[in-house]
Amino acid sequence: xxxxxxxVLLLIGIYGLLTQKHTIRLVAALNIxxxxxxxxxxxxxxxxxxxxxxxxxxANTSALLYxxxxxxxxxxxxxxxxxxxxxxxxxxxxxxYKTYGTYNLDEMEGK
Amino acid sequence: xxPILLIAVPLLAALFAVAFKKIGRVLxxxxxVFNFAAALMITIWYVEPQVIVIGGFRPPxxxxxxxxxxxxxxxxxxxxxxxLIMLMSFRHTSKLAAxxxxxxxxxxxxxxxxxxxxxxxxxxxxAIAAYIITTANRDLRHTFNYLIVGSxxxxxxxxxxxxxxxxxxxxxxxxxxxxxxxxxxxxxxxxILPLVLLFAGLAVETKLIPFGxxxxxxxxxxxxxTGSLIVSAYAFxxxxxxxxxxxxxxxLSGALLTAFTIxxxxxxxxxxxxxxxxxxxxxxxxxxSIAQSGLVVLLFLNHMALPAVLVLISNVVSKLILFxxxxxxxxxxxxxxxxxxQGAFFRYPLLGVGFTIAALxxxxxxxxxxxSAKLNAxxxxxxxxxxxxxxxxxxxxxxxGVYYIRILSALWHAGQEGxxxxxxxxxxxxxxxxxxxxxxxxxxxxxxxSAGIVTLSSFGTSGANDFITLIRQxxxxx
Amino acid sequence: MKKFISLLLIAxxxxxxxxxxxxxxxxxxxxxxxxxxxxxxxxxxxxIDKSVNGPNDVVVxxxxxxxxxxxxxxxxxxxxxxxxFDTLGEVTVLLVSTLGVGILLGGKRKRLExxxxxxxxxxxxxxxTFGLLVVFGVYMFAHGHLTxxxxxxxxxxxxAAILLLYLADDEFRVKLAGIKIAEGTAxxxxxxxxxxxxxxxxxFLYNFLPNGTVGKLFSAGIIPIVYxxxxxxxxxxISGAIDGFATEEVAE
Numbered sequence: 001x002x003x004x005x006x007x008v009l010l011l012i013g014i015y016g017l018l019t020q021k022h023t024i025r026l027v028a029a030l031n032i033x034x035x036x037x038x039x040x041x042x043x044x045x046x047x048x049x050x051x052x053x054x055x056x057x058x059a060n061t062s063a064l065l066y067x068x069x070x071x072x073x074x075x076x077x078x079x080x081x082x083x084x085x086x087x088x089x090x091x092x093x094x095x096x097y098k099t100y101g102t103y104n105l106d107e108m109e110g111k
Numbered sequence: 112x113x114p115i116l117l118i119a120v121p122l123l124a125a126l127f128a129v130a131f132k133k134i135g136r137v138l139x140x141x142x143x144v145f146n147f148a149a150a151l152m153i154t155i156w157y158v159e160p161q162v163i164v165i166g167g168f169r170p171p172x173x174x175x176x177x178x179x180x181x182x183x184x185x186x187x188x189x190x191x192x193x194x195l196i197m198l199m200s201f202r203h204t205s206k207l208a209a210x211x212x213x214x215x216x217x218x219x220x221x222x223x224x225x226x227x228x229x230x231x232x233x234x235x236x237x238a239i240a241a242y243i244i245t246t247a248n249r250d251l252r253h254t255f256n257y258l259i260v261g262s263x264x265x266x267x268x269x270x271x272x273x274x275x276x277x278x279x280x281x282x283x284x285x286x287x288x289x290x291x292x293x294x295x296x297x298x299x300x301x302x303i304l305p306l307v308l309l310f311a312g313l314a315v316e317t318k319l320i321p322f323g324x325x326x327x328x329x330x331x332x333x334x335x336x337t338g339s340l341i342v343s344a345y346a347f348x349x350x351x352x353x354x355x356x357x358x359x360x361x362x363l364s365g366a367l368l369t370a371f372t373i374x375x376x377x378x379x380x381x382x383x384x385x386x387x388x389x390x391x392x393x394x395x396x397x398x399x400s401i402a403q404s405g406l407v408v409l410l411f412l413n414h415m416a417l418p419a420v421l422v423l424i425s426n427v428v429s430k431l432i433l434f435x436x437x438x439x440x441x442x443x444x445x446x447x448x449x450x451x452x453q454g455a456f457f458r459y460p461l462l463g464v465g466f467t468i469a470a471l472x473x474x475x476x477x478x479x480x481x482x483s484a485k486l487n488a489x490x491x492x493x494x495x496x497x498x499x500x501x502x503x504x505x506x507x508x509x510x511x512g513v514y515y516i517r518i519l520s521a522l523w524h525a526g527q528e529g530x531x532x533x534x535x536x537x538x539x540x541x542x543x544x545x546x547x548x549x550x551x552x553x554x555x556x557x558x559x560x561s562a563g564i565v566t567l568s569s570f571g572t573s574g575a576n577d578f579i580t581l582i583r584q585x586x587x588x589x
Numbered sequence: 590m591k592k593f594i595s596l597l598l599i600a601x602x603x604x605x606x607x608x609x610x611x612x613x614x615x616x617x618x619x620x621x622x623x624x625x626x627x628x629x630x631x632x633x634x635x636x637i638d639k640s641v642n643g644p645n646d647v648v649v650x651x652x653x654x655x656x657x658x659x660x661x662x663x664x665x666x667x668x669x670x671x672x673x674f675d676t677l678g679e680v681t682v683l684l685v686s687t688l689g690v691g692i693l694l695g696g697k698r699k700r701l702e703x704x705x706x707x708x709x710x711x712x713x714x715x716x717x718t719f720g721l722l723v724v725f726g727v728y729m730f731a732h733g734h735l736t737x738x739x740x741x742x743x744x745x746x747x748x749a750a751i752l753l754l755y756l757a758d759d760e761f762r763v764k765l766a767g768i769k770i771a772e773g774t775a776x777x778x779x780x781x782x783x784x785x786x787x788x789x790x791x792x793f794l795y796n797f798l799p800n801g802t803v804g805k806l807f808s809a810g811i812i813p814i815v816y817x818x819x820x821x822x823x824x825x826x827i828s829g830a831i832d833g834f835a836t837e838e839v840a841e
Contacts (some may be wrong), residue, residue: 011603014599015599017263034262040270041269044276045626046624046626047626056650057650060651063647069636069637069663069664070632071276072664073668073672074273076664077228080682081235081682083686084239085258088258088686089258091689091690091830091833096252113787115787123780123781123784129688130777131773165793166673167795171632173641213685217681229675232682235678236682236685243685246693280630299618300609301613304609
């Protein structure tokens with residue numbers, strides 16, 4: 001179920017990227033797309049009945065059934081990359097606001 | 112010499128440049144020189160393909176680099192191109208020293224890595240660095256557009272990589288390839304979605320339609336540094352990655368191959384048509400490089416790795432000098448409209464020689480490298496019994512020839528005195544910059560000629576994947 | 590009109606994705622359904638058993654010693670050991686994007702002015718909380734190999750503490766030169782540790798320290814050191830970016 005929702009979220013993000021003209025909204029749409037993707041990546045590693053892949057004093061041997069730890073490691077990278085791109089995009093939007101006095105890409109056209 | 116140093120050393124230079132801002136450009140220069148020297152040494156000592164393990168964990172589990180003829184060719188030329196760009200455009204690097212060092216590390220990583228997710232990480236570093244490099248242009252809207260399209264593309268690429276992981280349970284390219292060979296059917300239904308996603312993701316950096324829309328805005332006012340980096344170094348690395356994935360890992364057939372080929376051919380035709388209709392130097396050149404990307408992708412898709420790499424090398428080496436010279440002319444004259452630059456080379460022949468030979472090689476005049484590259488591609492296509500694609504490529508070659516000749520005749524023609532002549536405006540062109548660009552242009556021209564003669568003489572005899580022999584012969588039998 | 594076309598496009602893309610994922614066609618390969626995953630078919634089982642470089646007995650918490658990757662948190666052992674090279678790249682992504690923010694929002698800058706000046710309680714309360722948050726952040730990356738967390742969340746928490754000061758005090762600014770030196774040093778130490786591994790063990794990013802007992806604070810070789818460096822680097826980088834957004838250019 002969560003996998004369906006993650007794909008829907010991803011599609012909503014792409015729809016936003018196609019239709020929006022406001023720079024901040026575009027960045028938001030990009031983030032929705034990335035979150036959908038990240039949830040999908042996590043869902044790919046789920047094993048029915050599996051527990052979190054950390055050895056503790058309760059779950060203390062590696063012979064137990066764990067969920068796949070690799071997608072969780074990958075998603076960490078993906079999140080950090082998303083943060084970096086968001087920061088850069090917001091900085092660009094702010095600089096453009098200073099130049100054009102608007103956040104709307106269409107309104108920038110005439111100036 | 113461990114190839115990992117090609118990535119680690121520029122990265123270290125970038126980090127030092129962050130902490131000590133004043134020596135940033137020195138560090139960048141040192142990193143570029145080190146990488147070029149290291150790549151040369153690795154090429155000289157290269158014996159056989161090897162896998163470089165990182166962290167001490169054997170390949171399917173740890174991340175590893177792959178050094179074979181393909182990636183070695185890439186690494187050698189990439190570092191040479193980068194060093195030349197730095198040599199010619201060093202004065203534009205003031206704020207960007209750390210970013211450019213990271214770019215160097217990322218491009219090397221893209222070419223060397225043997226792991227799909229690691230490839231994604233390096234592509235992303237390279238892409239973010241590219242966004243920053245293009246902010247040197249005045250209009251930030253194009254950079255923003257590039258950032259949005261690029262992030263969407265890399266997201267789709269990551270989606271594809273994850274789907275491949277669920278199918279094969281591994282991220283290592285070699286391991287995935289052998290697992291694929293173990294599954295019997297030639298074309299699996301389940302592979303279609305991940306391959307389409309990977310193709311879409313790579314299409315942004317390889318500038319295929321409809322994802323190549325960012326190129327014009329970013330490059331039409333590019334300074335010599337931005338222009339030559341994007342058109343030459345980035346294009347080279349991105350297309351080599353494309354070849355790794357679609358030329359080597361996944362051999363396509365059937366409907367998927369037809370669909371991708373149509374996209375590539377459409378890119379070729381539309382971009383050549385646009386290039387023909389433009390009247391400014393940089394716009395013509397940028398459309399020409401989109402077209403060449405389309406051609407290279409077309410060849411990779413149709414299982415012709417060697418011709419594809421030859422065409423790619425011919426294109427990026429020529430574009431390097433073409434874009435730098437036109438960027439510098441635009442800076443000196445305040446315009447890059449072909450008609451208003453009449454007689455520019457008449458006055459500065461040193462700039463003109465490299466430009467002319469690069470352009471002639473791209474057109475495919477015999478004895479230059481571009482000719483043997485195109486000859487290889489066409490004969491390979493004919494060998495497959497394919498008639499439509501070679502016809503398209505030949506036709507586009509004629510179009511290309513017409514507009515390059517048009518540019519050359521305008522720039523060499525003295526023009527009328529007064530309004531239309533560029534002579535007076537060029538007066539402030541600094542002699543040192545002129546000499547550096549001129550000499551680099553001459554060196555590249557020499558290489559184009561010698562590589563052209565070597566590849567032509569060994570045409571049809573060299574092995575299908577023997578890039579490295581070709582390169583060694585071209586460099587004078589190292 | 591544009592919205593309609595986009596909607597149509599999205600519908601097609603969605604249908605393509607759903608059909609490919611959940612209705613397998615021809616061929617022997619098929620995507621596993623949600624939860625129906627067999628880890629033995631993936632590389633991950635070897636990460637759980639710590640058996641990448643050869644067969645291994647069952648790993649027991651608090652007892653097994655000198656495993657190939659001594660972290661109790663398997664995600665951490667992938668992030669900072671098995672696939673440490675990815676993490677180096679990831680740290681570089683953050684570095685390059687904050688460099689970009691610095692280039693775009695650089696120059697001589699001053700703080701944005703607030704409409705209402707923050708009062709005494711807010712300023713001093715924020716400073717108290719700041720200390721607690723920093724300690725929590727340090728705890729987060731120091732225990733990254735034992736519990737959920739690690740360098741990235743820990744660094745973000747430290748940056749959040751800085752953000753709190755920015756929000757609560759309209760005169761507060763970090764020293765950007767210090768931030769640059771901290772992030773440059775932490776990052777270069779990561780690469781230098783990698784090169785040290787190359788010199789001692791023959792592999793870049795090789796874990797050359799003893800791995801100790803799984804589950805102990807001092808275990809897992811270079812993992813806690815690298816995570817502490819990542820925490821410092823991420824914390825200082827995001828703080829630098831926050832400064833860019835909380836300030837404006839001084840009009841000449």
